[in-house]
Amino acid sequence: MAPLEPQEKVLVAKEFLSSPHGKIACESCHGGNAASMDKAAGHTGMDPHPSSNNPQKACGDCHGKIVATAKDSLHATLSTFPSVLKSRANMDKWAHIDEARKNHCAACHTSCGGCHVSRPKFAQKGFVKGHLFQKRTDPINQCTACHGSRVGFEFYGERGQGDVHAAKAAMDCVACHSAREMHAAAPKDLPGRYHLKEMARCTDCHKDLERGPVPEHQRHIGRVQCQVCHSQTYVNCYNCHVGKDSEGLAFFQNRREVETVKIGLNYDDKAPGAGYRYMLVRHVPSYPEMFDFYGKGGFTNFGKTPTWKRASPHNIQRRTWQAASCNHCHGNRALFLASSDLLDYEKEANRKVVVPDGSVPQAIKKVRKVAVDTSKVRTGMVVDARWLHDNLGKKNVVVVDTRGSAAFDKGHIEGAISFDPLTSGLRTGGDAEKAFVLVPHARVAEILGSKGIAAGDHIVVYDQSGVMATALGAVLQWAGATNVSYLNGGIEGWHEAGFHTSTKPSTRQARIFNGTVQPSLVVDSDTLAKLLGKPNVVVLDARAIHRVLGETRHELARRVGAIPGSINLPLGALIMDNGALKPPEELLWMLKTYGITPDKTVITTCDTGIAASDAFFILRYLGFPDVRVHDEAWVNWSIDR
Amino acid sequence: MRRNRRLHSAALAGLLAVVLVSTASASEPSGCVTCHLDKAMIIKNLSADTAKKSAMQSGAG
Numbered sequence: 001m002a003p004l005e006p007q008e009k010v011l012v013a014k015e016f017l018s019s020p021h022g023k024i025a026c027e028s029c030h031g032g033n034a035a036s037m038d039k040a041a042g043h044t045g046m047d048p049h050p051s052s053n054n055p056q057k058a059c060g061d062c063h064g065k066i067v068a069t070a071k072d073s074l075h076a077t078l079s080t081f082p083s084v085l086k087s088r089a090n091m092d093k094w095a096h097i098d099e100a101r102k103n104h105c106a107a108c109h110t111s112c113g114g115c116h117v118s119r120p121k122f123a124q125k126g127f128v129k130g131h132l133f134q135k136r137t138d139p140i141n142q143c144t145a146c147h148g149s150r151v152g153f154e155f156y157g158e159r160g161q162g163d164v165h166a167a168k169a170a171m172d173c174v175a176c177h178s179a180r181e182m183h184a185a186a187p188k189d190l191p192g193r194y195h196l197k198e199m200a201r202c203t204d205c206h207k208d209l210e211r212g213p214v215p216e217h218q219r220h221i222g223r224v225q226c227q228v229c230h231s232q233t234y235v236n237c238y239n240c241h242v243g244k245d246s247e248g249l250a251f252f253q254n255r256r257e258v259e260t261v262k263i264g265l266n267y268d269d270k271a272p273g274a275g276y277r278y279m280l281v282r283h284v285p286s287y288p289e290m291f292d293f294y295g296k297g298g299f300t301n302f303g304k305t306p307t308w309k310r311a312s313p314h315n316i317q318r319r320t321w322q323a324a325s326c327n328h329c330h331g332n333r334a335l336f337l338a339s340s341d342l343l344d345y346e347k348e349a350n351r352k353v354v355v356p357d358g359s360v361p362q363a364i365k366k367v368r369k370v371a372v373d374t375s376k377v378r379t380g381m382v383v384d385a386r387w388l389h390d391n392l393g394k395k396n397v398v399v400v401d402t403r404g405s406a407a408f409d410k411g412h413i414e415g416a417i418s419f420d421p422l423t424s425g426l427r428t429g430g431d432a433e434k435a436f437v438l439v440p441h442a443r444v445a446e447i448l449g450s451k452g453i454a455a456g457d458h459i460v461v462y463d464q465s466g467v468m469a470t471a472l473g474a475v476l477q478w479a480g481a482t483n484v485s486y487l488n489g490g491i492e493g494w495h496e497a498g499f500h501t502s503t504k505p506s507t508r509q510a511r512i513f514n515g516t517v518q519p520s521l522v523v524d525s526d527t528l529a530k531l532l533g534k535p536n537v538v539v540l541d542a543r544a545i546h547r548v549l550g551e552t553r554h555e556l557a558r559r560v561g562a563i564p565g566s567i568n569l570p571l572g573a574l575i576m577d578n579g580a581l582k583p584p585e586e587l588l589w590m591l592k593t594y595g596i597t598p599d600k601t602v603i604t605t606c607d608t609g610i611a612a613s614d615a616f617f618i619l620r621y622l623g624f625p626d627v628r629v630h631d632e633a634w635v636n637w638s639i640d641r
Numbered sequence: 642m643r644r645n646r647r648l649h650s651a652a653l654a655g656l657l658a659v660v661l662v663s664t665a666s667a668s669e670p671s672g673c674v675t676c677h678l679d680k681a682m683i684i685k686n687l688s689a690d691t692a693k694k695s696a697m698q699s700g701a702g
Contacts, residue, residue: 007684012677016667023666026673034671039686042672124694131677244695251695 001145002555004119004126013130021133029058049121052111059112070112072185078109079186080193087305088286089298096295103250104242108146115182119145136174137182140551143173149257150235150282154315155545157570159259159577160232161590162545163316167568170549176200194271194310201273202226216323225266225279227312229323233259234313235577240285243293254285259576261322263329264308264337265359267352274310281337281353282311288345303348308337319593321586325370331363372588376598376623381473382581383485385497388413388460398457398508402468403491411501413462413494417508419451421472427609435556436608437631438522444479445513452508455480455515462487462494466579467571467614474613474629477620478522480515486617490579521616523603525632525640532565536600539566540619542574542611543634554607557638563605563630567594571611574618584622591622598624605630605637 016022027034032046050058055076060067070076081101089097107122114120115137118127123145128138137143144152153159155166155173165171174182177200184198193199203209210221220229238256245251264281266274288302322328322335329335336355339347383391391397392415399416401408408418421427425447427436438444453459459481461469469486476484487493494501523531531537541562546552548568550560562568573590575581582590588598596602602624604612609631619627632640667674676682 006687007680010677011680011683012667012674014678017674021667025669026667026671030673032673034673037672037675039676042676245697247695249695249697251697251699253697253699 001140009126013132016131019132051113055112066183069185070183073183074186074193075110080190081105083191084305088302090300093295093298097291097298100291100294104252115142122146139172151314154234154313157545157572159572160315161317161573162570163314164318166545197272223277225276227280228263228278230316231280231313232315232320233261235259236283237285262337263335264353265355267306280311281308284309306350306353307346308350308353326364326367330361333360336360370589372585374584377584378621378623381485381621382488384488385494385499388487389499396457398453398459400461402461402463402472411503414502415506417451417506421468426475430556435635441517445515449513450510452511454511455513458483460485460487462490464490466490466575470617471610471613473617478518480517488581492578521628522631523628525637528603528630538596538600538602539563540596540602540604540615541566541568542571542604542606542615544570554635556635559638569594571614574615588622601626603628603630605633607634609633
């Protein structure tokens with residue numbers, strides 16, 4: 001979600017005046033002195049957030065029935081937060097805990113206006129459409145403005161493939177989470193949000209599955225939560241650090257995120273519709289010292305409430321890796337939460353969630369195996385931390401850190417050079433006639449050579465998320481480098497393997513790059529247009545789903561949309577959050593479900609060529625013989641066509 | 642008869658209130674609308690955003 005300019009936040013659209021709410025005097029809701037033309041006098045007594053501060057007065061006169069319940073809804077009150085905190089608390093210290101809650105947790109609540117007029121306060125507010133009221137909440141500017149990482153990213157494919165409800169049916173948040181649920185009053189002392197009886201459930205739409213044609217439904221429904229089979233990997237958070245900065249501003253930081261799937265035992269089968277035994281669980285970032293900034297010893301009952309909690313990832317797919325074959329789940333101990341997954345402080349809290357060995361479903365003897373040919377995988381294109389550690393300093397091994405100088409200076413793999421593919425001149429700028437396309441090969445070779453990189457080196461690229469590193473990997477291959485590898489898991493993988501970083505400055509002597517350009521690896525829009533519709537040509541659009549749906553637009557794109565016939569597979573499906581790659585077998589299987597197979601020519605595209613380059617690199621690694629990058633990408637396509 | 646007259650007066654007062662409210666709409670010229678429809682004036686009058694977030698915040702849910 002792009003930030004709003006300060007003036008955009010408060011600029012009223014002319015159309016508002018003729019809308020129903022435009023017929024109401026401003027001061028009726030906001031107070032203040034409308035007669036004054038002086039800013040200070042006009043704003044005296046003015047309430048910028050009337051529906052938050054006094055929903056009954058602001059909205060209740062006309063929408064009385066809705067306000068009567070919505071003022072007590074979970075969005076308005078976050079009433080389950082205190083319930084959970086109290087379950088862990090030493091109540092003698094509740095004042096400290098509650099202060100922390102108000103500073104760090106309560107900021108997330110919203111009001112009528114935060115869903116129907118403006119971005120929520122927590123998301124830096126501002127009118128979504130010039131103060132025009134919208135009955136249907138905007139999924140980008142409102143819902144996912146707060147429900148970002150764990151919902152928005154997963155739903156729209158900024159992590160993973162995205163959700164089938166968005167990708168195939170263009171459903172937004174409200175399609176499932178209707179007004180009935182959003183406006184429902186949360187009963188006092190509701191133990192958790194899943195206990196709200198109005199909460200959306202899969203079975204609201206998908207009815208009678210146990211009597212349907214899918215045998216797996218008949219076997220699993222009632223025992224297994226739907227998401228266990230239909231979710232992709234999702235993110236787990238660890239060690240939320242809260243406090244106030246030097247300016248006294250409250251902040252929270254999630255110190256560690258891990259993308260996994262974990263199945264736990266259902267510890268809370270009293271929640272409506274949750275009678276199953278197995279469910280997905282997500283690690284929440286709570287720990288006993290979390291609120292110590294406000295006073296020590298607050299969570300003396302930490303063991304009372306699980307830290308691996310029921311999860312409902314918003315990344316549903318009909319076909320997932322764990323459900324692709326029975327024994328991806330049955331007998332797969334690693335998929336089920338084990339004691340060894342727990343940190344020392346949370347053993348007691350998750351006693352009921354851990355799946356004992358005897359409760360892991362046994363492997364099935366005769367199963368249909370997933371048919372994927374991994375023999376063509378170019379294994380050398382991906383190296384792990386151990387390999388790099390053992391080969392550091394060897395002749396012609398050049399390690400390139402693409403995170404940018406700030407991250408590099410804080411700590412990098414010793415001997416690595418810093419090279420930011422975005423700012424190093426490899427591509428044109430946003431104001432060029434063709435924005436963000438690769439500059440001529442001679443110039444690329446000159447830039448690479450100036451950094452001490454030669455085409456014949458074994459070049460290992462790394463970063464934080466894989467995005468910039470694999471994009472550079474693709475450019476290097478186009479420029480003629482013959483041996484390029486990506487460090488799987490990037491810098492986080494390096495740290496996790498137990499290896500240290502260095503802050504020593506590190507550069508290489510300039511050399512001649514001396515590579516032979518591979519022009520066939522890049523196609524322009526004219527060539528792509530001629531290939532559209534040809535048999536055995538697939539266009540892989542690596543953008544997030546909200547781009548393809550037209551809910552957002554790159555600022556340089558002339559219009560929203562997608563290249564005709566292209567297949568949307570968001571980049572997040574190919575690289576995990578921390579830059580780690582899923583096993584080749586899993587990636588090849590997933591690509592096959594989209595009809596993207598190595599027997600086809602695959603042309604990758606995106607907005608500006610970066611995600612397309614990433615997808616190119618990963619498909620090459622997976623052994624696809626004919627992959628090409630549409631470097632002009634959507635930004636230029638949308639202008640030219 | 643007196644009761645009817647009272648009801649009549651109350652209804653008229655109610656109607657008047659509705660008319661008054663509906664005429665004092667946002668679309669009427671007022672300080673609010675004059676400024677908030679005018680981008681240049683808004684920019685001129687902008688004050689520092691007091692709802693500053695900590696630079697140490699790692700993001701939303």
